[in-house]
Each structure stands twice: as C-alpha cells, then as structure tokens.
Amino acid sequence: MSNIPNVVSIAGVDPSGGAGVLADxxxxxxxxxxxxxxxxxxxxxxxxxxxxxxxxxxxxLRLQIDTLFADVPIHAVKLGMLGSAEIVSTVAERLAHWRAPFVVCDPVMVAKSGDHLLARSAVAMLIEALLPQTFLITPNLPEAGVLLEARAPETVKEMYRAAERLRDMLPTQSERWVLLKGGHLPGNEIVDLLFDGDRMIEMPAPRIATRNTHGTGCSLSSAIAALLPQTTASPAPVEEAVRRATQWLRQAIARSGELAAGQGHGPVHHFHALWK
Structure with a gap:
C-alpha cells in the first residue's frame, strides 16, 4: 500500500491557474x-x-463526487468556491454519505479583484449544512464578517472574538478548528489565529511586499489539507500542519516574482522548492 495520501479539491476552476482547483x-x-x-x-x-x-x-456534480470516492480512497478534502446554495447542499450531502475525513473549508466569497464568487443564498446553506462536517475552516477577515453577519474584524483583539464566534458555529462534541487569517489588517506584521475552542494560538509573520497574492487562500487551505493526513503522529498535528503550510506559502509568495503570469495580482510560486 502506498503511503502517499490522496487529497481532493472540490472547487471552481481559474483558467489562469493561480486559484481554484488548478492551484489546489x-x-x-x-x-x-x-x-x-x-x-x-x-x-x-x-x-x-x-x-x-x-x-x-x-x-x-454528485456523479463526479460519487464516482471518485467509489474508487479512490480519499484522505482529506479541500472545499473552495461553491457558487450556489444547491451546489453547497449537494457537496454537503455527498461528503456526509462518504464520511469524508479532514474536510478543510475555505469559504471563498470574494476574489482579490473584488468580484463576488459566492451567492448570498449559499452562505446560509454553507453554515447549516457544510460547517457541521468541517474539520477546519479558514476564513479571511471579510469572509468572517459575512459568516458572522457583522463588520469584519479591524484589530487583533476583534479577531479573537470573531474566532471564538466562528468556533461556536462548528460542532462542539468533537475536535474542530478555526484558522482566522489576518492579512487584511494594516501594518507590517500579519497575525493569524488558530483556535480549537480551548487554545488560541497566535501566528505572527512579517508582511511580504508584493502584488502577487492571487490564490493565496486557496493555496494555503489546500496545503493544510494535504498535510493533515501526514502530521497525525505529531504531538500537535493540526498546529504543525498549519505552520508547515504557512511557511511553505510564505516562500511561495516571496519567490512569486520568478513567474510572469498576468498583469494583475499574480500567482504564488507553488513549486519554488522543486524548480531550479
């Protein structure tokens, strides 16, 4: 048997390759x-x-999921852009049927360009049907505001309260995590919060000056999903997966200038460690 985990992305396709399934x-x-x-x-x-x-x-969509899961053992799932309430409901139903492990939900709602990618009617369905099956949710601050029907957090202190409220939206009887990303706050330092309902872990890092941030949320959540099945033997498996994914993404952002893909918000360099 292979020790290489199989991980699936259920998300949208970005033809430029910087976000969505291709980035995942x-x-x-x-x-x-x-x-x-x-x-x-x-x-x-x-x-x-x-x-x-x-x-x-x-x-x-249901046929895609069922055909895949019937044949390939899936060790983790990354959820990205699910553009309608019907899509969200279908995904939630099939993941429950297949008892999918390590579901990482990146609640993609707004693109870097400001374009809305998730219909408003789908937000309630995401909260009702999908969050109960989610192991880890990875919203940025605007997405947290949408989920909580509140103003997006504007300080680290407000992020603490938002992370607590987001965790309350997940099942309380089992291990569930929130990664609240603070990249939208001003300043030269970014603070992310990782919270399981008990421990609030601050993850500060210097901000990298670049426009090449297209698909950073997609890439981070998918990296975490890929690492979760590989860190189960760690004393702190979720924290290790998140820290390793974050460190990898920071290098992918730092070396994004080696690519020349597009004239807007460029993609990160996913293969910075593999390409000479």
Whole structure:
C-alpha cells in the first residue's frame, strides 16, 4: 500500500491557474500528496478579474463526487468556491454519505479583484449544512464578517472574538478548528489565529511586499489539507500542519516574482522548492 495520501479539491476552476482547483492541485503536489479534483464551478477569470461564472448541474456534480470516492480512497478534502446554495447542499450531502475525513473549508466569497464568487443564498446553506462536517475552516477577515453577519474584524483583539464566534458555529462534541487569517489588517506584521475552542494560538509573520497574492487562500487551505493526513503522529498535528503550510506559502509568495503570469495580482510560486 502506498503511503502517499490522496487529497481532493472540490472547487471552481481559474483558467489562469493561480486559484481554484488548478492551484489546489499544485499545492497538493508540492506537499507530496496525490491530487484529485471535482469541478464545482467554471469561471472566466485571469489575474485582473472575473468575467463570468458557470456552475454544473447538481446531478453531474454528485456523479463526479460519487464516482471518485467509489474508487479512490480519499484522505482529506479541500472545499473552495461553491457558487450556489444547491451546489453547497449537494457537496454537503455527498461528503456526509462518504464520511469524508479532514474536510478543510475555505469559504471563498470574494476574489482579490473584488468580484463576488459566492451567492448570498449559499452562505446560509454553507453554515447549516457544510460547517457541521468541517474539520477546519479558514476564513479571511471579510469572509468572517459575512459568516458572522457583522463588520469584519479591524484589530487583533476583534479577531479573537470573531474566532471564538466562528468556533461556536462548528460542532462542539468533537475536535474542530478555526484558522482566522489576518492579512487584511494594516501594518507590517500579519497575525493569524488558530483556535480549537480551548487554545488560541497566535501566528505572527512579517508582511511580504508584493502584488502577487492571487490564490493565496486557496493555496494555503489546500496545503493544510494535504498535510493533515501526514502530521497525525505529531504531538500537535493540526498546529504543525498549519505552520508547515504557512511557511511553505510564505516562500511561495516571496519567490512569486520568478513567474510572469498576468498583469494583475499574480500567482504564488507553488513549486519554488522543486524548480531550479
């Protein structure tokens, strides 16, 4: 039997490759896992913006998931752009059916360009049907505001309260985590918060000056999903997976200037450790 985990992304497709399923597959590969993909949305998109979104029929989405899970043992799931309430409901139903492990939900709602990627009607369905199955949720500050129906946190102190409220939205009877990303706060330091309902772990890091931040949320959450099955023997498996994924992403951002993909918010360099 292979020791290489199989990880699936259920998300949208960004043709420019910086975000969505294509970025997730790159992240899975960079973490030493075998990547699979289920297409939950098609976008017309580049580094400068989104010009169109098309979602597949739910019957075909269900068929994608069932056909994959019936054959390939899946060790972790990354959820990204799920563009409608019907899509969210279908994904939640099938993940429950297959008892999917290590579900990492990146609640993709707004692109770097400011384009909205998640219909408002889908937010309530995400909270009702998907969060109960989520092992780790990775919102940024605007996404946290949408989920909590409140103003986005504007200080680290406000982030603490938001992380606590987000954790209250997850099942309380089992291990569940929130990673609240603080990149939208001003200043030269970024503080992320990792919270399991008991421990609040601050993860500060210097801000990297670059425009190449397209798909950072997708890439981080997928890297975490890929690492979770590999850190189970660690004394602090979730914290280790998040720290390793964050360190990898920081290097991917720092070396993003080696790429020349687009004229807007460029992608990160997923393979900085593999390419000479």
């Amino acid at each position: 597959i790159k992240s899975f590969t960079a973490q030493g896992t075998y990547g699979c993909g289920v297409i939950a949305a098609l976008t017309a998109q580049n580094t400068q913006g989104v010009t169109g979104v098309h979602v597949p029929p739910t019957d075909f």
